[in-house]
Amino acid sequence: MHTRYMRILKFDELELASRRAFFCVSDADLQRLAGLRPFAERHTKEVVDAFYELLLGHPETAKFFPDELAVKHVKKLQSEYFLQLFEGRCDLQYVENRLRVGAAHERIGLSPQWYLGAYRRYLEVLRGCLFADYGPAEAVAHLESITRLVFFDMSVAIDTYIAANVDTIGRHQLAIRELSTPVIRVHERILLMPLVGTIDSMRANQIMDTLLLRVVEEQARHVIVDIAGVPVVDTKVADSLIKTTAAVRMLGTQVIVTGISAPIARTLVQLGVDVSTMHTRARLQEGIELALEMSGKTIVDRARVGS
Amino acid sequence: MTGNIPILKIGRTLLVSIQVELSDAVAESLQNDVLSAIERSDAKGLVVDISGFDTVDTYVARILADMAKMARLMGADTVISGMRPEVAATLVRMGYTMDEVRFALNLDEALALLGHVLAK
Numbered sequence: 001m002h003t004r005y006m007r008i009l010k011f012d013e014l015e016l017a018s019r020r021a022f023f024c025v026s027d028a029d030l031q032r033l034a035g036l037r038p039f040a041e042r043h044t045k046e047v048v049d050a051f052y053e054l055l056l057g058h059p060e061t062a063k064f065f066p067d068e069l070a071v072k073h074v075k076k077l078q079s080e081y082f083l084q085l086f087e088g089r090c091d092l093q094y095v096e097n098r099l100r101v102g103a104a105h106e107r108i109g110l111s112p113q114w115y116l117g118a119y120r121r122y123l124e125v126l127r128g129c130l131f132a133d134y135g136p137a138e139a140v141a142h143l144e145s146i147t148r149l150v151f152f153d154m155s156v157a158i159d160t161y162i163a164a165n166v167d168t169i170g171r172h173q174l175a176i177r178e179l180s181t182p183v184i185r186v187h188e189r190i191l192l193m194p195l196v197g198t199i200d201s202m203r204a205n206q207i208m209d210t211l212l213l214r215v216v217e218e219q220a221r222h223v224i225v226d227i228a229g230v231p232v233v234d235t236k237v238a239d240s241l242i243k244t245t246a247a248v249r250m251l252g253t254q255v256i257v258t259g260i261s262a263p264i265a266r267t268l269v270q271l272g273v274d275v276s277t278m279h280t281r282a283r284l285q286e287g288i289e290l291a292l293e294m295s296g297k298t299i300v301d302r303a304r305v306g307s
Numbered sequence: 308m309t310g311n312i313p314i315l316k317i318g319r320t321l322l323v324s325i326q327v328e329l330s331d332a333v334a335e336s337l338q339n340d341v342l343s344a345i346e347r348s349d350a351k352g353l354v355v356d357i358s359g360f361d362t363v364d365t366y367v368a369r370i371l372a373d374m375a376k377m378a379r380l381m382g383a384d385t386v387i388s389g390m391r392p393e394v395a396a397t398l399v400r401m402g403y404t405m406d407e408v409r410f411a412l413n414l415d416e417a418l419a420l421l422g423h424v425l426a427k
Binding site for chain 1: 386399410411
């Protein structure tokens with residue numbers, strides 16, 4: 001998952017260098033952080049305890065930790081996470097690690113605001129510890145190095161959320177695209193495209209492209225586009241229908257639009273949409289009958305033929 | 308000169324199969340050649356097969372549409388056949404729909420549309 005996020009975010013050596021430069025994370029900072037490792041180890045428990053005090057004190061975040069055992073488990077993970085700040089490294093491996101943790105939080109639904117608030121608590125507690133252990137000048141310098149890497153971490157954390165969303169949206173769009181434009185062969189050289197749901201411009205394009213391809217593939221003489229499932233027919237939808245009809249016509253195939261309810265008919269006329277080039281019918285059944293009729297076929301009642 | 312675009316005559320139908328990308332100049336001279344061919348013959352129908360096109364601009368599309376209208380004035384019905392999906396999509400997106408022209412999926416249907424019966 002996190003490697004995919006690295007890809008989505010285009011997080012490579014170049015991006016790493018640019019981001020480190022922007023957050024002023026220098027090699028000297030990393031060296032200093034590595035030097036602070038014993039200090040960090042001394043205070044890990046204090047920092048992590050304060051961190052969870054904050055999280056457990058708020059009902060929105062406390063709900064992520066149902067029992068003592070869960071708290072104990074995350075405290076251990078948090079200690080590792082905390083100590084990684086003092087390893088003196090900030091390379092792609094480090095970023096990937098941070099992304100992994102961010103992705104885990106995103107997955108359980110811990111939103112960025114809690115993440116950022118928790119980082120603030122980190123810095124607050126660390127500041128206290130630094131000024132207790134070191135002289136003011138030294139403490140300030142140490143705090144600056146820590147702050148730089150923490151802000152770098154925060155940027156990566158925020159990116160995780162963005163990457164996760166981009167990833168989700170991408171997968172949804174793909175699913176929607178596949179689901180939203182089915183083309184069904186209802187009879188020899190007669191196709192049906194039932195449209196369900198809102199039609200935006202992207203989907204309108206998709207509808208046209210899919211339909212044109214299928215018409216040629218199937219060498220269809222007639223195409224029925226059923227819009228009974230389209231909740232709102234406005235000028236944009238009407239326009240896309242007209243365009244699709246025109247494009248299909250240029251292939252040598254006729255379009256029949258069905259599912260024109262009374263409100264849709266009213267809207268189309270009130271919008272001044274010229275639908276004179278389209279064959280339209282109120283119900284799908286009539287559309288199919290019309291298509292058959294135009295291909296010189298008809299549905300007959302067997303009982304009547306027999307008599 | 309249309310160069311390599313032959314205009315064939317089958318019965319009373321003229322058949323033009325365009326298998327190359329049409330430049331503006333070639334399209335214009337094709338229009339001339341087709342109209343003179345109609346004038347010379349007793350053609351009642353014209354089929355223009357464009358299955359070889361994978362792109363077309365509005366200028367060439369207009370020349371073809373105009374050709375159809377001119378042929379109609381001279382008494383020959385025109386059917387354009389074999390337009391590819393991507394060409395149709397492009398034309399429509401450019402706002403050009405060739406409303407005056409008739410279309411067919413393929414050559415067979417174009418001839419059928421013109422009521423042309425080939426000798427069996």
